[in-house]
Amino acid sequence: MSVVDAKEVIARRVAQEIHPGMLVNLGIGLPSMVAHYLPRDSGVFFQAENGVIGLGARPPEGMEDASLTDAGGGFVTAVPGAASIDSAMSFGIIRGGHLDMTVLGGLQVDERGFLANWMVPGKMVPGMGGAMDLVAGARRVIVAMVHAAKGDAKIVPECTLPLTATRRVSLVVTEMAVIEPTEAGLVLRERAPGVSVEDIRAATTARLVVEGDIPEMRLD
Amino acid sequence: MKTAIRADAAAAMIPDGATVLIGGFMAVGTPHRLIEALVRRGARNLTLIANDTAMPGKGIGKLISAGAVSRAIVSHIGLNPETQAKMIAGEIDVELVPQGTLVERIRAGGVGLGGVLTATGLGTPVEEGKTVVEVDGQRFLLEKPIRADFALIAARQADYLGNLQYSLTAHNFNPIMALSAETVIAEPDLIVPVGVIPPDAVRTPGVLVDHLLERAA
Numbered sequence: 001m002s003v004v005d006a007k008e009v010i011a012r013r014v015a016q017e018i019h020p021g022m023l024v025n026l027g028i029g030l031p032s033m034v035a036h037y038l039p040r041d042s043g044v045f046f047q048a049e050n051g052v053i054g055l056g057a058r059p060p061e062g063m064e065d066a067s068l069t070d071a072g073g074g075f076v077t078a079v080p081g082a083a084s085i086d087s088a089m090s091f092g093i094i095r096g097g098h099l100d101m102t103v104l105g106g107l108q109v110d111e112r113g114f115l116a117n118w119m120v121p122g123k124m125v126p127g128m129g130g131a132m133d134l135v136a137g138a139r140r141v142i143v144a145m146v147h148a149a150k151g152d153a154k155i156v157p158e159c160t161l162p163l164t165a166t167r168r169v170s171l172v173v174t175e176m177a178v179i180e181p182t183e184a185g186l187v188l189r190e191r192a193p194g195v196s197v198e199d200i201r202a203a204t205t206a207r208l209v210v211e212g213d214i215p216e217m218r219l220d
Numbered sequence: 221m222k223t224a225i226r227a228d229a230a231a232a233m234i235p236d237g238a239t240v241l242i243g244g245f246m247a248v249g250t251p252h253r254l255i256e257a258l259v260r261r262g263a264r265n266l267t268l269i270a271n272d273t274a275m276p277g278k279g280i281g282k283l284i285s286a287g288a289v290s291r292a293i294v295s296h297i298g299l300n301p302e303t304q305a306k307m308i309a310g311e312i313d314v315e316l317v318p319q320g321t322l323v324e325r326i327r328a329g330g331v332g333l334g335g336v337l338t339a340t341g342l343g344t345p346v347e348e349g350k351t352v353v354e355v356d357g358q359r360f361l362l363e364k365p366i367r368a369d370f371a372l373i374a375a376r377q378a379d380y381l382g383n384l385q386y387s388l389t390a391h392n393f394n395p396i397m398a399l400s401a402e403t404v405i406a407e408p409d410l411i412v413p414v415g416v417i418p419p420d421a422v423r424t425p426g427v428l429v430d431h432l433l434e435r436a437a
Binding site: 029032041048049050051052065066067068069071072078084085086087088090091094095125126127128130131132133136137162163164165168 | 248306391
């Protein structure tokens with residue numbers, strides 16, 4: 001599977017987790033692709049932590065507003081019913097349990113369901129930005145990431161990278177599998193079309209709980 | 221009524237070594253003219269408190285490039301490789317703070333609170349050296365308040381009394397920072413007569429603002 005296909009599979013599958021009326025925060029990069037796979041009138045409001053509830057699509061060329069961007073600094077629009085908010089309100093919404101779901105990228109997820117996604121000591125120190133608040137505070141946390149990085153497993157027994165939070169994430173969606181961290185460990189829920197349980201095990205160093213037949217992901 | 225001051229006069233007020241809150245998120249809603257005046261003045265040894273250091277050549281990124289900052293308390297430096305390089309070279313001491321914690325620490329400093337209790341950062345490197353407080357069986361990190369000598373904030377418009385209104389995602393840290401410094405300098409895009417901004421639209425009351433930057437040329 002090419003990288004582009006892998007990302008599309010992940011984005012399409014994550015989109016199925018989003019339901020009408022939800023307030024959702026999508027991270028930069030792959031997570032932001034999820035919005036493309038929702039029906040137009042889904043009634044979903046997207047929050048960008050820099051200060052808008054009701055994030056809309058990119059504006060027409062030449063009509064951009066320098067004061068209306070997403071958390072990555074890209075120009076956006078605001079949908080009817082949108083609200084602009086300051087950073088204290090924005091993170092109050094995130095931390096206070098008012099955000100239904102956040103979708104973030106990941107570097108590692110472990111058997112406890114803990115996520116590491118903000119630094120690689122000695123290599124990459126971008127800062128956590130809003131990631132720690134989002135993982136600590138959102139009602140559901142979905143990790144959207146490619147299953148393994150250049151042969152290195154990303155779903156591991158215990159994160160070796162600094163943690164983003166010690167809260168168990170709700171779901172991990174990769175181009176190979178859907179995995180739900182639970183009290184009993186990482187439960188394999190779905191496999192991508194054409195991918196076997198053995199394929200998934202081979203790309204995962206964490207112990208997976210596999211019970212019965214594992215259904216294929218629906219990708220419509 | 222406030223007097224409108226020039227950007228260079230504002231920069232002259234801010235001495236080397238000052239602690240400065242600067243509004244903005246990736247250079248959106250950031251006081252560009254004040255930043256440029258600080259660069260022109262050759263400011264040094266500033267402690268910067270801001271969400272991020274923007275990108276090289278944009279907004280706060282200009283202060284980083286100019287070598288004006290020796291210490292930065294920020295949530296994100298990922299889009300500014302210069303900040304990362306200067307951090308690794310030991311030229312800038314960087315304290316990374318989760319974004320929601322940063323804004324609440326600044327708010328606490330401005331509203332007379334002794335700190336913030338938050339679950340954000342528990343069990344991560346952010347917890348190191350901090351007090352953990354248990355409230356009704358739940359664990360929280362004690363995060364201390366932040367105040368600064370100056371707050372440089374950007375607004376959509378100000379009236380002659382310094383009442384401020386913001387636009388869309390250009391609010392970000394600005395209304396919070398306006399509470400938390402000894403001297404608050406606001407850089408509005410527009411200055412309008414008193415009464416043009418209706419009371420319900422004022423997000424920062426003019427009583428918090430010490431100086432208004434004069435209109436853009």
